Amino acid sequence: xxxxxxxxxxxxxxxxxxxxxxxxxxxxxxxxxxxxxxxxxxxxxxxxxxxxxxxxxxxxxxxxxxxxxxxxxxxxxxxxxxxxxxxxxxxxxxxxxxxxxxxxxxxxxxxxxxxxxxxxxxxxxxxxxxxxxxxxxxxxxxxxxxxxxxxxxxxxxxxxxxxxxxxxxxxxxxxxxxxxxxxxxxxxxxxxxxxxxxxxxxxxxxxxxxxxxxxxxxxxxxxxxxxxxxxxxxxxxxxxxxxxxxxxxxxxxxxxxxxxxxxxxxxxxxxxxxxxxxxxxxxxxxxxxxxxxxxxxxxxxxxxxxxxxxxxxxxxxxxxxxxxxxxxxxxxxxxxxxxxxxxxxxxxxxxxxxxxxxxxxxxxxxxxxxxxxxxxxxxxxxxxxx
Numbered sequence: 001x002x003x004x005x006x007x008x009x010x011x012x013x014x015x016x017x018x019x020x021x022x023x024x025x026x027x028x029x030x031x032x033x034x035x036x037x038x039x040x041x042x043x044x045x046x047x048x049x050x051x052x053x054x055x056x057x058x059x060x061x062x063x064x065x066x067x068x069x070x071x072x073x074x075x076x077x078x079x080x081x082x083x084x085x086x087x088x089x090x091x092x093x094x095x096x097x098x099x100x101x102x103x104x105x106x107x108x109x110x111x112x113x114x115x116x117x118x119x120x121x122x123x124x125x126x127x128x129x130x131x132x133x134x135x136x137x138x139x140x141x142x143x144x145x146x147x148x149x150x151x152x153x154x155x156x157x158x159x160x161x162x163x164x165x166x167x168x169x170x171x172x173x174x175x176x177x178x179x180x181x182x183x184x185x186x187x188x189x190x191x192x193x194x195x196x197x198x199x200x201x202x203x204x205x206x207x208x209x210x211x212x213x214x215x216x217x218x219x220x221x222x223x224x225x226x227x228x229x230x231x232x233x234x235x236x237x238x239x240x241x242x243x244x245x246x247x248x249x250x251x252x253x254x255x256x257x258x259x260x261x262x263x264x265x266x267x268x269x270x271x272x273x274x275x276x277x278x279x280x281x282x283x284x285x286x287x288x289x290x291x292x293x294x295x296x297x298x299x300x301x302x303x304x305x306x307x308x309x310x311x312x313x314x315x316x317x318x319x320x321x322x323x324x325x326x327x328x329x330x331x332x333x334x335x336x337x338x339x340x341x342x343x344x345x346x347x348x349x350x351x352x353x354x355x356x357x358x359x360x361x362x363x364x365x366x367x368x369x370x371x372x373x374x375x376x377x378x379x380x381x382x383x384x385x386x
Contacts, residue, residue: 004299014077028350039208047074071250076298077254087160120165123164125168125214128154138171144175156214168189173185173230184234187225250301256328258354262340297328297329304321373385
């Protein structure tokens with residue numbers, strides 16, 4: 001249906017390419033794989049072969065040479081067809097962006113072409129049981145040795161590591177940190193490294209992208225595993241976290257579109273008494289309001305991507321986009337379920353099963369409360385609360 005976003009010819013072509021691929025699979029494919037614990041490797045490889053995984057990565061490493069604006073189009077269009085893919089945000093966006101900005105030449109050559117064509121995936125690990133939003137409280141430690149580094153600690157709610165070839169680990173650098181100030185370093189650790197293990201967390205989320213607790217028990221890596229400069233990881237990691245927030249906004253924009261499209265189609269066809277239920281303002285007005293909120297979230301997301309691609313400070317825009325889009329998507333999905341009545345809870349209609357993955361976006365990758373803290377303190381200049 002019409003929206004406020006006016007695509008360039010390039011972006012229109014990207015949307016059509018995404019749609020052409022995912023429509024061959026259908027949303028039930030994604031949901032069924034989520035229910036049964038299956039993977040989506042066929043789809044992932046098709047997206048990679050079409051150049052839709054590395055649109056934002058440098059051309060010299062197999063990417064499309066675009067930016068976050070192009071990544072937003074891909075991720076949103078996937079979600080708009082019923083494929084809210086966390087792994088796209090994690091591997092190409094967060095990890096790919098960090099490696100592209102800060103990895104050595106050898107690291108870029110080793111990982112970026114595979115991430116772009118879908119033959120390699122990388123998980124991202126920053127969250128810990130006692131260090132959620134507070135990255136300065138990371139306890140997973142990296143110790144320098146004569147032959148490289150040793151990593152020890154645990155990570156929590158790490159998405160899709162079971163699908164991945166490596167894990168990008170955010171660790172407290174023991175050599176550069178002091179009791180007063182934590183310094184972080186980033187490492188690429190193969191998922192088959194000795195001492196690395198993981199355990200699935202049982203959740204209500206229906207998605208092929210499962211959640212895990214990860215354990216690092218004296219995991220040894222060579223010097224080539226270090227990303228960028230030791231002790232400078234906090235600055236480096238934000239080259240992945242802003243894209244993460246932007247692309248969560250894109251997922252939510254797509255989910256919002258998907259939900260409203262489903263609800264509008266149902267409201268046009270479903271008749272109770274003598275007229276379609278969409279003729280009643282009790283149905284029509286909430287859907288119209290949901291559409292407006294989703295479109296505003298999409299605009300905020302597009303603006304945040306534009307600022308990021310221009311090299312401008314994008315923290316405020318990325319946080320606002322994530323906040324606005326996730327709130328709008330959840331409201332749109334709830335209204336779509338309500339419009340369907342009892343059918344909204346039927347697996348046949350594919351709405352209720354999107355609830356928890358969409359609800360996750362209100363909490364992750366940064367909670368709505370932390371976004372409000374950021375805006376209050378950074379945008380408005382109010383006193384810090386922590």
